[in-house]
Amino acid sequence: MPRFWRKNRHWLTPALFLLPGLILFSLVILAASVETVWISPHDWDGIGAKTWVGLANYVELADDPQFYVSLKNNVIWLLIFMLAPPVGLALALIVNQQISGMRILKSLFFVPLVLATVTVGVIFGWVYDPTYGLLQLIFGLFGGTAPALLSDENFATFAVVAAALWPQIAFCMVLFLAGLNNLNEDLIGAGRVDGARGWRMLRHVVLPQLSQVGFIAIAVTVFGALRSFDMVAVMTTGGPYGSSTVLAYQMYEESIFSYRFGYGAAIATVLFAIMVSFIAWYLRGLIKAERSND
């Protein structure tokens, strides 16, 4: 045994180092995600035996009006979330000055990012409160009455997304500030010599250098939008009348509250498929960036 060890330790030790993390991650994260696909053609209450039902869950899903509401809301999340990168960039451009006192102001901008989404949800639940909220205070200044956003079918999703934008913008801002601090000074100087200023400088000299950061900002924003769950759960629990659910929340509700784990798994599988295509796009972008760096 010791001889075998000495002969092979150059690859055995690394293998032993890799295995704990790899096994845990494969088992709990990857295998579980694949198992969800396997559960989806079953009828299952989460405790008893699973009954094979073939594509029945998917057929039901295709006829479920709630599914289309969730899907539509996910698209709304995705579209409105796309405001986060440009707004984050704008804020980063505004604060990117080295003046005493700016450091603390910059960090204050980042605070929403470190708050739990539950905290953000509670804070904005309070902002939107139709009687005492901040929104009512603002409407009151102009003599109006604030709409009860979270209990209005037409506004609930938009109100939740607006709240979720708060930390997301901060995230994009952090990324772009890092990008701005890594600009190539020579190119900026050359641009200045050539008389580029303001918008043209931004468009032709600065933005091309921010493409990698911009790609990551867009990617984390897409993932953030598709993963949205906490804010919906805390602010509206999908209501009123299921009008603000997203796929992630509907899946949770069907499984945990209605004990329809097979149906929940089918929704999760759809989410999985959507996500995998985005992840493939992201990884391709990353590999491309890594190659261009070499």
Next chain:
Amino acid sequence: MYPRPIPEDAKIQRALYVGGVTLVVALWLLPLFAVMLTSIRSNEELMAGNYWGWPQKFSLVENYTAVFEQTAMLRFFLNSLLITIPSVIGVLILSTLTGFVLSRYPFRGSNLIFALFVGGNFLPAQVMMIPVRDLMVRLGLYDTVYALIVFHIAFQTGFATLFMRNFIAALPGELFQAARAEGASPAQVLRHVVVPLVRPALAALAILTFTFIWNDYFWAIVLTQSDAVKPVTAGLNNLRGEWTSAWNIVSAATIFVALPPVAMFFLMQKHFISGLTMGAVKG
């Protein structure tokens, strides 16, 4: 620098600029200030409808004492620590090992394994919810802190592996060649070369994973049920349901929940930002 720096001798411009940015920050954090202000407001004032005026009487101590004494928040807070700290330590150990191997011992398939770690990390939680919950029930870990610890270590290892692999790959290769030339075994390289050099990366990773795990809500409600194991995020949302009209108490609890990650952020800001932007910018 872009935008062009405001010249140092333009004192008025500088003052106007800082004043303007301060105003934007104030607006940006207005919702948070509102909650902070409410957390020190007395019951009587809330009853009287003074929601937004300056508090006539400060009830900071009363409100926060009420949170500790009349609610289970302190228990939830301890639970959060019991879940978060072991998880962070586990993630740091596992990802140092995986990152070391994936950056320094290339083998056939190592890129695929790396891609699995990175890709899996982006999967939404709901995709793995049912099997993970089922697994924890079968292992007898459901509704214990261990269910959350095991899950968080597993999940965060994905991101942490990406992080550590990139950091170790960027270390000077000569160090590793020299160690190997002297006949150091992989374990010795890990102990004498990698561990001393990755400390800044570990600090950044620790604060990031601490924040992620502390702020988790979804797994808290999927894997726990009883107050004895529930972390602060799930606890806060329950509290909000029970204390519907006591906004001052809910606000105080909200600030209490937000305190550890915000304090961590301000104490280790440089590490936090460098961790978050790693990979987004070169160098």
